[in-house]
Amino acid sequence: MFPYIRAVLQEMPVRPEPPTEGFLRHAGHDTASILPMGLNECLLPPSPRVTEAIRNSVDSINRYPDAQCPALSDIITARTGIPVPRIVWGNGSEELIQGAIALSVQQGDRVVLPVPTFWGYRAIVRASGALLVEVQNLEDGMPDVAGIIARSREGARIAFCVTPNNPSGAMLSEAALDDLVAGVPEECLFFIDEAYYEFGAHAGGPDVLAALSRRNGPWIVARTFSKAYAMAGMRIGYALCSSEAIAGALKATTCVFNVPILAQAAALAALEDTAYLKWVLDTIADGRRQLDAGLRSLGLSPLNSVGNFVSVRVPGSGQQVARRMLERGVQINAWADTGYGDFIRITVGTKPMNEACVKALGEVISAT
Numbered sequence: 001m002f003p004y005i006r007a008v009l010q011e012m013p014v015r016p017e018p019p020t021e022g023f024l025r026h027a028g029h030d031t032a033s034i035l036p037m038g039l040n041e042c043l044l045p046p047s048p049r050v051t052e053a054i055r056n057s058v059d060s061i062n063r064y065p066d067a068q069c070p071a072l073s074d075i076i077t078a079r080t081g082i083p084v085p086r087i088v089w090g091n092g093s094e095e096l097i098q099g100a101i102a103l104s105v106q107q108g109d110r111v112v113l114p115v116p117t118f119w120g121y122r123a124i125v126r127a128s129g130a131l132l133v134e135v136q137n138l139e140d141g142m143p144d145v146a147g148i149i150a151r152s153r154e155g156a157r158i159a160f161c162v163t164p165n166n167p168s169g170a171m172l173s174e175a176a177l178d179d180l181v182a183g184v185p186e187e188c189l190f191f192i193d194e195a196y197y198e199f200g201a202h203a204g205g206p207d208v209l210a211a212l213s214r215r216n217g218p219w220i221v222a223r224t225f226s227k228a229y230a231m232a233g234m235r236i237g238y239a240l241c242s243s244e245a246i247a248g249a250l251k252a253t254t255c256v257f258n259v260p261i262l263a264q265a266a267a268l269a270a271l272e273d274t275a276y277l278k279w280v281l282d283t284i285a286d287g288r289r290q291l292d293a294g295l296r297s298l299g300l301s302p303l304n305s306v307g308n309f310v311s312v313r314v315p316g317s318g319q320q321v322a323r324r325m326l327e328r329g330v331q332i333n334a335w336a337d338t339g340y341g342d343f344i345r346i347t348v349g350t351k352p353m354n355e356a357c358v359k360a361l362g363e364v365i366s367a368t
């Protein structure tokens with residue numbers, strides 16, 4: 001044991017490297033011939049206006065970026081009605097999840113998390129030393145609203161809800177959202193992760209901010225440019241907070257210059273190019289329907305997803321199916337949660353990618 005390292009960090013398993021393009025290439029894979037349908041990245045390119053904005057800002061990287069993205073905040077305020085002092089920018093939304101935990105919990109405090117969900121949560125909660133209280137999602141992938149409320153009433157400091165959720169793709173109904181807003185106690189920080197917000201809105205999802213405006217207790221909503229805006233490599237996200245006090249505390253958990261100058265320029269262009277966003281969302285929705293139909297043609301029953309991914313139970317081990325798919329040049333993801341070893345998640349790609357993926361999966365399944 002090392003006396004200068006916090007015990008919880010020494011007890012944590014070594015963090016696995018996510019199988020990014022660069023990681024796979026470094027490990028000797030020919031990534032040019034692999035379809036990257038495993039990490040829920042946007043498999044359509046970013047808007048040409050985004051790449052142009054990045055090019056135009058490259059010569060400014062000798063300067064520090066703005067600490068809290070004022071131009072971006074103005075646009076978000078205009079679109080959400082949340083005043084600038086209640087907006088916090090992060091190095092991806094993951095930094096804001098980490099910040100919300102850092103601002104609210106001390107060693108041993110309770111954190112409520114509906115699972116399965118984004119793999120990052122477990123590691124962040126564990127590193128904080130908080131006590132993770134997991135609430136299993138229902139069979140159809142929907143969150144167990146009554147369970148979340150009940151567990152959050154057992155003295156939890158923070159309760160999370162991810163909608164649309166990853167990896168199920170399930171989205172909270174308006175009624176479920178209202179129940180959560182009313183049921184999570186006022187002493188508990190209610191954090192709604194809307195990393196897939198744009199997809200949810202495109203699918204006609206409920207207005208999370210409107211529902212939260214009826215809540216007396218504290219809340220945070222986190223969104224990202226990593227998904228619908230096709231900017232995962234830029235690392236930029238933002239949080240909308242119930243009060244200036246929460247926003248101030250969240251800011252205090254982040255580094256001062258946490259969002260790079262190129263990410264800010266890119267995000268500004270992305271927000272302005274609303275026609276491109278609509279094209280991405282329409283195209284991904286078509287691709288999701290294509291994948292869903294393809295999986296059904298293999299005799300599988302995909303979960304009902306509104307995200308840029310589809311999950312499905314496969315015969316046998318998800319890990320093994322993912323390995324065999326990679327051998328055939330298609331990278332997908334196997335769910336990591338105990339009890340879900342036979343689920344895989346496929347990121348929606350272009351039409352030819354989706355077609356190739358279904359074909360490869362059919363071959364893998366018939367060979368098992």
Ligand SMILES: Cc1ncc(COP(=O)(O)O)c(C=O)c1O
Pocket residue numbers: 039040091092093094095118120162165166193195196223224225226232236237
């Ligand atoms: C539900 C959810 N939340 C947060 C994140 C983190 O995204 P980022 O840090 O890129 O904004 C992800 C990434 O996949 C996610 O699926």
